[in-house]
Amino acid sequence: MATLLASLAAFALAAAPAGSAASGAAPDRAKIPDKYKWKLTDLFPSDAAWAAAKEALAKDLPGFARHQGHLGDSPKALADALDDMAALQLRLERIFVYASARTDEDTRQPGPRAMRAEAERLAVQLDAATSWVRPGILALPAERIRGAIAAEPRLGAWDFYLEDVIRWKPHTLSAPEERIVAMTGDLSGAGRSVDTVLMNADLPYPTVTLSTGEKVRLDQAGYQRARTAPRRADREKVFQAFFGALKGYERTVGTALYAQVKAHLFEKDVHRFGSSLESALFTDEIPVEVYRRLVADVNANLPTLHRYLALRKHMLGLKQLGYEDLYTPLVKEVDRRYTMDQAIAMTLAAVAPLGAPYQAQLAKGFETGWTDFLPAQGKQAGAYSTGVYGVHPYQLLNFNGQWDDVSTLAHEAGHSMHTVLSYEHQPYSKSAYATFVAEVASTLNENLLFRKALADAKTDPERLALLGQHLETLRTTLFRQTMFAEFELAYHEAAERGEALTGEKLSEMYLAIVRRYYGHDQGVCNVAALYGDEWSYILHFFNYRFYVYQYATSLVASTSLAKAIREDEAHGRTDARDRYLALLESGGSAYPVDLLRKAGVDMTTSAPFAAAMEEMNGTMDEIEAILARQQGGRAAPARERKR
Structure with a gap:
């Protein structure tokens, strides 16, 4: 079954890779106006605050074991365990998204890459600490689980999750076995990590001179x-x-x-x-x-x-x-050719059939740090949207001024508004929608x-x-x-x-x-x-x-x-x-x-x-x-x- 680490990796909903700078090499990130950068301070005010939160979560993980063996004690006990698990996962989401975003700003920098690696290890540890939950639930009779949902109002937020756990029964191992599987999560992304560094930082991409005299470095975005x-x-x-x-x-x-x-x-x-x-x-x-x-x-x-x-x-x-x-x-x-501001205006006009509230919320998001719009040296290629429950979405773009880039902006805006509306209308346990x-x-x-x-x-x-x-x-x-x-x-x-x-x-x-x-x-x-x-x-x-x-x-x-x-x-x-x-x-x-x-x-x-x-x-x-x-x-x- 999917681990939390795998879910977080899939949480960034990717589009096709977007373009690079409009003329040759991308600019240094420091030269890009702040209005075109995402606002990571909504997650943590600094890398130091991020590190403190990471250490605090790592310290709190062992305490979750107090729920093990007690899921069947009462409907309240089951709700307490699930709510505590969700709280830990939400804390990890903040940590993981922040570290990933800092890495994607400049994949050449070792500090942010180390932060992401630490976040991935922490995700594996959380997976291991909570790996007994699903087997523990499955140890209870299905009718007893459904009876608990009816008896405890807080479990109403978990009814879909609990029914899904029951569906997984043929593919769920014992609690010790699931813990071992969860611990392998740190190894499962090795190939991905190698490819990311090679493609974004180490591969010696060629530079060609076009018939116009323009020199283009053919990294993924330039290509x-x-x-x-x-x-x-x-x-x-x-x-x-x-x-x-x-x-x-x-x-x-x-x-x-x-x-x-x-x-x-x-x-x-x-x-x-x-x-x-x-x-x-x-x-x-x-x-x-x-x-x-x-x-x-x-x-x-x-x-x-x-x-x-x-x-x-x-x-x-x-x-x-x-x-x-x-x-x-x-x-x-x-x-x-389009400027970034023209692309934003076009996107907002296009979504008018979805209603004025949808338009207004998206416009506010563009103005308040949802999006990292422009390419920069070392920046992760492509485009995606992710988010943190209770905060807001985060979009990465590499806007190049072409029609395809305008379309990519509209594409990622769709993801972000899906995230916003889901967050507003669903509890955390039901907020993560399927790809x-x-x-x-x-x-x-x-x-x-x-x-x-x-x-x-x-x-x-x-x-x-x-x-x-x-x-x-x-x-x-x-x-x-x-x-x-x-x-x-x-x-x-x-x-x-x-x-x-x-x-x-x-x-x-x-x-x-x-x-x-x-x-x-x-x-x-x-x-x-x-x-x-x-x-x-x-x-x-x-x-x-x-x-x-x-x-x-x-x-x-x-x-x-x-x-x-x-x-x-x-x-x-x-x-x-x-x-x-x-x-x-x-x-x-x-x-x-x-x-x-x-x-x-x-x-x-x-x-x-x-x-x-x-x-x-x-x-x-x-x-x-x-x-x-x-x-x-x-x-x-x-x-x-x-x-």
Whole structure:
């Protein structure tokens, strides 16, 4: 079962890595205005205060043992133990989030890295100190537990937790055994730690000079920006240099990932699951068939992806589309750049359909230290949102001024508002929502941003740019993330068969999958062999376990919800919006599939995915209509390829 350390590691809800500085190297953090930095003093006034809190928690942990053996004494005794456990966990949350945020501000600094390591060790110690609770509860008859819930009002906050513990009974060990398992938590993140330091601090990323004369250091954030270069020669140079750098560390990164997989195999075996996939999905009661059906549905709809790739080739005027051509804007005439303040204003305007209170609360958050907006030297790449119950959310961004960065801001704002509404309406014991539903909140905000911008567009080039970006969202979320999910499943199943995972083997496996998705053998998109190393910089493989598929399922769900909200708004109704906000307010009070069904989307059926494919094809229809109008009524070649 998931340890508290694993839960904290997954608490940062990640988006795709964001960009670097707008011109070459990122600035020193000290030069960034304070209004663009998060406010960690809301957690602790100083590192010294953090250290004191850490030591105090470590000192208090042994005292929790006073509850052991007494859970069945009375309903009050059970409530006392659970409330004390929650208090310890909340203290750890503050300590862990602060240390993680300080580390992410500059991953080169040894002091914050040591703080995070100390927080991780403390999490392992708390896991060990409380590891007997679930076995202790399971030692009681189920009806006795339910009777205690009815008799003790404080246990009302724990009813979902207690029912979930009962569900876990076949996969729960004895108290001494669970303590031993919890103590292994300090080892389970070794591969992740190695990869984090290598990718963010030690790997010698190359610097390339673009045709414009601009020099770009191709770290992960720099690559994310430079791969959008308008000139194909620049894109090829960027891809060759970046993936060439990754290739040089293929064996090291492969060893790190294999270490993470071994930890997953241990979790599967020790808690008696049939597979690593089942082990990962069981926590949120997601049927394994949901994951496998997504992979099957996406593979069945690869012709839709190939239609888009043909359209992209046509719009870029290329004779042959290459993997290097997937990120450059489709409409070269529209160079959309945004300041940080413009992006904030756009995001706030986009979420208007969710109501004035939602807007106002998000605006206040942007002004009061929720977010670390801008890239800086040594800063953790990418974007995420996390939070501490009773405080507020924390967002990390690397805003670069592109449309994708505005979309990332809206994405993380969705996570943060989910956190706020859950905290306001749920007790701590029910405040942590599942990732499966978390990504609905983020991608719904992205959808609202796109629709608002599309409605405001005044020209066909603007509309083409936005529609093209929307297609890219669908490609990267529905197809690319599912491609990652299929790869993740493949290497876990290989390890379960007893096959060793080397960097070379992982690259071979990945290349075969990416070439199939992008139609390499059919001439749809050429994928060079070097790009088989792309897996090695996807942080989700190291930081999470079977996470990425939820980007696809969530986009499917949020597309449906956003459409219902817009349709209601057009008719002066708020039913769909109210159901959606109730979903956010529900936090972790029920399983995610049930919460989504109540909000109006049944993820146990294939209907939502089919609707997403309709939207993707409809978007291409609209683009092709604009192109035909511009070309005097001639249809685009992409339409011919579709037939």
